[in-house]
Amino acid sequence: MSKDNQVLEELTSKEYEHGWTSNIEMESAPKGLNEDIVRFISAKKNEPEWLLEWRLKAYRHWLTMKEPTWPNVSYPKINYQDVIYYAAPKQKAKVNSLDEVDPELLKTFEKLGISLTEQKRLTGIAVDAVLDSVSVATTFKEKLGELGIIFCSFSEAVKEHPELIKKYLGSVVPMNDNYFAALNSAVFSDGSFCYIPKGVRCPMELSTYFRINAANTGQFERTLIVADEGSYVSYLEGCTAPQRDENQLHAAVVEIYAMKNAQVKYSTVQNWYPGDKEGKGGIYNFVTKRALCFGDHSKVSWTQVETGSSITWKYPSCVLKGDYSSGEFYSVAVTNNYQQADTGTKMIHIGKNTKSRIVSKGISAGHSQNSYRGQVHIMKRAEGARNFSQCDSLLMGDKCGAHTFPYIDVENNSAKVEHEATTSKIGEDQIFYCLQRGIDEESAVALIVNGYAKEVLNQLPMEFAVEAQKLLALTLEGSVG
Amino acid sequence: MLSIKNLHAKIEDNQILNGLNLEVKAGEVHAIMGPNGSGKSTLASVLAGREEFEVTEGTVDYLGKNLLELAPEERAREGVFLAFQYPVEIPGVSTINFMKTAVNQVREGRGQAPLDAVSFLSLMKEKMKLVEIDQSLLNRSLNEGFSGGEKKRNEIFQMAMLEPKLAILDETDSGLDIDALRIVANGVNKLRDKNKAIIVVTHYQRLLEYIVPDFVHVLYKGKIVKSGTKDLALELEAKGYDWIKDEVAVV
Numbered sequence: 157m158s159k160d161n162q163v164l165e166e167l168t169s170k171e172y173e174h175g176w177t178s179n180i181e182m183e184s185a186p187k188g189l190n191e192d193i194v195r196f197i198s199a200k201k202n203e204p205e206w207l208l209e210w211r212l213k214a215y216r217h218w219l220t221m222k223e224p225t226w227p228n229v230s231y232p233k234i235n236y237q238d239v240i241y242y243a244a245p246k247q248k249a250k251v252n253s254l255d256e257v258d259p260e261l262l263k264t265f266e267k268l269g270i271s272l273t274e275q276k277r278l279t280g281i282a283v284d285a286v287l288d289s290v291s292v293a294t295t296f297k298e299k300l301g302e303l304g305i306i307f308c309s310f311s312e313a314v315k316e317h318p319e320l321i322k323k324y325l326g327s328v329v330p331m332n333d334n335y336f337a338a339l340n341s342a343v344f345s346d347g348s349f350c351y352i353p354k355g356v357r358c359p360m361e362l363s364t365y366f367r368i369n370a371a372n373t374g375q376f377e378r379t380l381i382v383a384d385e386g387s388y389v390s391y392l393e394g395c396t397a398p399q400r401d402e403n404q405l406h407a408a409v410v411e412i413y414a415m416k417n418a419q420v421k422y423s424t425v426q427n428w429y430p431g432d433k434e435g436k437g438g439i440y441n442f443v444t445k446r447a448l449c450f451g452d453h454s455k456v457s458w459t460q461v462e463t464g465s466s467i468t469w470k471y472p473s474c475v476l477k478g479d480y481s482s483g484e485f486y487s488v489a490v491t492n493n494y495q496q497a498d499t500g501t502k503m504i505h506i507g508k509n510t511k512s513r514i515v516s517k518g519i520s521a522g523h524s525q526n527s528y529r530g531q532v533h534i535m536k537r538a539e540g541a542r543n544f545s546q547c548d549s550l551l552m553g554d555k556c557g558a559h560t561f562p563y564i565d566v567e568n569n570s571a572k573v574e575h576e577a578t579t580s581k582i583g584e585d586q587i588f589y590c591l592q593r594g595i596d597e598e599s600a601v602a603l604i605v606n607g608y609a610k611e612v613l614n615q616l617p618m619e620f621a622v623e624a625q626k627l628l629a630l631t632l633e634g635s636v637g
Numbered sequence: 638m639l640s641i642k643n644l645h646a647k648i649e650d651n652q653i654l655n656g657l658n659l660e661v662k663a664g665e666v667h668a669i670m671g672p673n674g675s676g677k678s679t680l681a682s683v684l685a686g687r688e689e690f691e692v693t694e695g696t697v698d699y700l701g702k703n704l705l706e707l708a709p710e711e712r713a714r715e716g717v718f719l720a721f722q723y724p725v726e727i728p729g730v731s732t733i734n735f736m737k738t739a740v741n742q743v744r745e746g747r748g749q750a751p752l753d754a755v756s757f758l759s760l761m762k763e764k765m766k767l768v769e770i771d772q773s774l775l776n777r778s779l780n781e782g783f784s785g786g787e788k789k790r791n792e793i794f795q796m797a798m799l800e801p802k803l804a805i806l807d808e809t810d811s812g813l814d815i816d817a818l819r820i821v822a823n824g825v826n827k828l829r830d831k832n833k834a835i836i837v838v839t840h841y842q843r844l845l846e847y848i849v850p851d852f853v854h855v856l857y858k859g860k861i862v863k864s865g866t867k868d869l870a871l872e873l874e875a876k877g878y879d880w881i882k883d884e885v886a887v888v
Contacts, residue, residue, distance in 0.1 A: 584688075589725045592685050593735070593795065594713035594743035603738060607729025607778065 185242035191215060194342050197242045201311055204318060207325075214331035214341030221335045227498035228527040228559055229467050231440060239405055241343045241376070299359070305389075306351040307362055310378050313349035320351055324382050328411035328448040328475070336407040336442040336469070340376050344409070347378035352387035352418075361617050363392040377408040383418035385451065390421040392620060406465075407442045416451030416478065421459070423616050425624055428464035435494025435523075438466020445472035446502075449481035449510075457484040458501065459615040461624045463631045466495055471529065473502035476510035476538075483512045486612040488624075490631050491524030491556070500530035500561075505538040505571070514545040517609045519628075520556035521635035527559040534571040541571040549579040550608050552635045602629030638663045638834050639704075639803055644695035645859075646683050653679040655859035656695070661803070664831040668845055668870060669838045671856035672878040677838045678722060680856070681807040684836075685719040686712050699803065713739075714746030716802030720792040720809050724780045732775040732791060733761065736798050743799055764797040768824035786817030793824040804828070805836045810844035822847030842874035855881055 185196050194215050198208040223234070300307055306317060314321050331341035352358055383389055393410075406428070412420050422445075431438025441464075447456035458472040468491075474483025485501035503512035512532065520526040532543045549558035560577050582604055590600035606613065606625050613621050639661040646654040653676045661667055671677050683690050684697070686709035697704040704712060727735065740760075741751040752760065765772060770790050780788050789809055796804055806825065810818055825848050829835065837848055845853070845867060853869040854861045857878070862885050863869065873881075 583725065585725045586727055588687060588709065589721065589727070590735075590739075591709040592713055592719050592721075593739035593799065594710050594746060595739050596710050596742065599738060599742065603730055603735065604727055607727055610729035 184240055187240050188237040189215075189239070189241055189343065193241055197343055197345070200242065201314070203314060206322065207314060210325070210331065211342050214338050215343075217332040218335065218338035218342055221332075221338060223335050227469050227529070228525065228561070229469065229496040229498050231467050231496075234405060234440070236339075242345070296360070303356050303358070304353040305356060305358055306349065308349055310344070310347040310349050310380070313380075317349070317351070320382065321349065321380070324380055324411070324413050326411075328413055328446050329409050329444050334444060337409050337444040340378060340407045340409045340444070344376045344378040347380075347408075349379075350381045350389065350391065352381075352383045352389045354384045355386045356384075357387065358389040361390045361392050361620075375406055377406075379408070379410040381410075381412045381420060381422070383412070383414045383420050383454075385415045386417040387415075388419045390617060391423070392617065393422070393424045394426050404437070405440050405442075408444070410443070410445040410472075412447035412456055414447060414449050414451065414454035414456050414481075417453045418451060419455045419457075420447065421457045422447075422472075423620060424458075424460040424462075425620065425627065426460065426462045426464050426468075427627060429466075430464050430493065430495050431466040433493055435466055438495070439464065440467040441465040441470065442467075443470040445470065446475065447473065447483065448475045449478050449483060449507075452478040452480055452507070454478050454481045455483070457486070457615070459486040459612065460488070460499075461612070461616070461627065462487070462489040462497060462499060463627055465497075468495075468497040468499050470499045471501055473504070474512060475504045475506065476512065476541075477506045478510075479507040480509045480511075481507055482510065484615075485512075485514045485516070485530075486615045487516045488519065488609040488612045488628065489516070489526055489528075490519045490628060491521065491526045492631055492635060493522040493524060495522075495524045497525070498527040498529055500528045502531040503533070503543060505532075505534045505541040505543070507538060509540040510538055511541070512543045514543070514547070515611055516545075516547045517612055518547075518549045518558050519552070519605060519608070519632070520549065520558050521552040521632055523555045525557045525559070527561060529561040529563075531563040531565070532573055532575075533563075533565045534568050534573065536567045538568050539570050541568060543571075543573045545573075545575045547575075547577045548608070549577075550605070551579065551581045552632065598629070598633060601632055601635070602626075605629065605632055638700060639836075640696075640698040642696045642698075644680075644683070644697065645693045646679060646690050647693055648679070648690050652693075653690075653859050654683065654695075657856070657860055659854065659861060661834045661836065663802075663834055665852065666829065666835045666837065666848065666850045668850035668853045668867075669836060669856055669861075670840070670842075670853060670870060670873055672882075673840075675856045676859040677856055678807055679859075681719055681722075681805045681836075681838055684712075684805055685709060685717065710742070711746070713799070713801075714743050716800075718796050718799055718801030718804045720789070720796055720804065720806045722808040722811060724783075724788045724792055726781040726783075727779040728781050730779050731777060732779050732794075735779050736761070736775075736795060739795070740798055760798065764794060767797050767827050768794045769820050770794050785812035786814065786821075789813055789817065789821050790824070793821055793828075797824065797828055802832065803834050803836070805838065807838045808840065809837070810839055810841060818844065819847060842870045845870045857881060857885055 185193050191212060194211050198211055329337050332338055350362060381391060412422060414420050428439040428441055449456055456474050462468055472485060476483055483503050489497045489499050491497050500516060501514055514530055516528045518526040518528055528547045530545060534541045547560050551558055558579055562575055564573055566573055586604055587597060587600050590603060605628050609628060613624055616624055641657055641659040644654050644657040669677055679690060683692060692705055737757055744751055768790050774787060809821060813821060837850060850867055853865050853867060855863040863881055
């Protein structure tokens with residue numbers, strides 16, 4: 157175990173102050189889940205009656221469901237009655253300047269290339285950092301407003317744009333879709349809403365970072381993106397800085413609705429706390445992400461860089477309903493120590509001449525287990541559908557595992573489906589070759605891993621890609637040799 | 638520049654080098670020849686610092702430093718270069734990107750500022766000519782899908798870029814046709830100067846027609862058993878290694 161990994165662990169086990177807004181005073185709900193808790197959450201958020209009913213319906217359905225056991229992950233049984241579903245944000249001790257922050261933490265930030273302002277924000281040096289980001293966010297919001305783009309917190313959207321929420325909430329991921337989606341639907345805390353009007357090309361990357369009142373909504377986050385006809389948006393979720401949350405159980409839902417000729421590019425960097433060296437205390441991340449390419453010629457592209465969480469259960473999917481619609485999934489999933497990831501995608505081809513492309517790059521190190529699970533389903537009327545899948549696994553060391561579970565289901569004879577898979581090991585020969593050229597081991601691993609993941613990293617917006625590269629290297633430091 | 642005394646080295650339980658002695662001065666080109674399994678590649682690996690080989694006895698002095706105490710990357714930064722017999726492939730990493738990282742880390746190790754993009758490119762263009770290598774090759778993933786000749790040329794290109802003081806060419810001629818051999822050898826010859834030393838490890842005399850050595854040594858059973866000038870290489874070519882084996886047996 158390298159020193160830096162320890163640093164990462166140390167810093168991630170510190171109290172992490174990320175985005176709590178100070179003006180909300182709330183008490184927590186008691187532990188456990190029942191209809192009263194659902195009502196309590198809804199009441200706290202001043203929600204309309206229909207949304208409460210929706211939550212309750214989801215809750216009642218959840219009661220009839222069973223936690224899935226098919227993923228290739230193992231964890232102690234979750235006691236859902238032992239979880240707090242609504243907690244008041246805690247105020248944490250304020251720090252006055254970066255001089256008071258643990259230098260090791262700053263070193264990690266520096267390695268990730270996180271700007272000074274961002275560093276201040278992350279370490280909770282509130283005053284000017286927050287002011288700064290608010291002013292940026294305000295300018296940002298004005299600009300978007302001129303174009304008719306709506307980008308706000310989910311709660312705000314429920315109040316300001318109830319007709320849109322009512323129409324699209326659950327339209328891609330129904331409340332009863334799966335165990336974790338149902339749970340989320342019952343108790344979701346907050347999240348983001350985004351609407352791009354007809355023919356509008358969103359001129360900047362939309363990032364939750366710029367969202368005002370982006371309170372800590374990590375636990376049961378709900379995101380809804382609606383792209384109207386002919387619109388385009390690139391959406392960024394997460395950040396490369398290590399994220400800690402007191403809540404171990406996370407179940408988020410992301411829905412994307414793309415109309416005719418609309419294009420949505422959704423990029424994620426996930427770096428939730430992965431647990432300590434023995435895998436204790438990490439986040440369980442059960443995420444349902446799905447896009448509906450509803451209109452003809454619509455296109456949705458998922459790109460994810462997954463480095464965190466102790467358990468990852470996540471399959472960003474595309475339902476290709478419109479003719480000529482297309483879906484893409486680019487993924488790098490890294491697991492180290494005792495992390496377990498079961499991740500992949502589903503491409504459901506319904507419309508004619510629909511296309512999908514899957515590029516999955518798994519990297520396993522330490523004692524971790526990394527599984528790709530993907531489904532390609534070509535339905536009967538999906539004349540001329542095409543899919544290409546490439547699933548590669550890279551192993552570091554001999555105590556980790558890489559697994560691939562592809563499911564291919566073709567009901568139309570005109571479809572073309574290609575699947576390629578490779579497994580390779582990061583070689584001592586490769587490392588030595590780099591060393592012999594004067595490159596130190598840390599940089600060598602970074603170089604090799606980033607080369608391996610290049611096809612996926614290339615899909616990320618430029619700035620995000622640079623950060624993601626550094627994150628990959630940092631996550632894997634000390635895993636060779 | 639390089640002084641190897643009584644070097645013993647093993648890999649796992651196989652003792653491969655058995656008291657090897659070699660003195661190399663700046664400006665000299667030494668050829669190390671010998672039959673299969675005599676320890677030629679082991680010598681190259683030990684000098685470059687490959688971990689699998691354990692030095693059990695002896696010393697290696699390089700420019701007044703104990704070479705054996707330096708980590709492989711430190712040796713590289715001090716100017717030791719190994720042209721690999723089997724250059725590895727690194728998918729997704731272009732030679733340009735790879736070299737940029739290497740050149741700047743070596744420069745950092747030597748206390749020099751990193752090269753900016755423009756200076757790096759002009760250095761690269763200059764060295765590309767030297768080994769007649771095409772930029773399209775350097776844009777591709779390092780060694781991935783390269784032919785044998787392209788791989789070896791790429792090694793010499795890297796050598797030119799890193800400007801080593803001591804270059805070790807490990808069977809650089811293996812797998813090359815005569816044209817590729819000439820191009821690679823020309824590249825090496827252009828890099829020869831009075832401040833640099835080159836150790837050429839080879840099976841065959843063929844390469845030595847192009848890279849003419851000052852000294853030729855025969856390695857057998859982990860020891861240098863015979864040294865001479867380039868004529869020794871010709872003699873070996875004509876007579877094979879058996880007479881040397883016999884000679885050693887008699888002694």
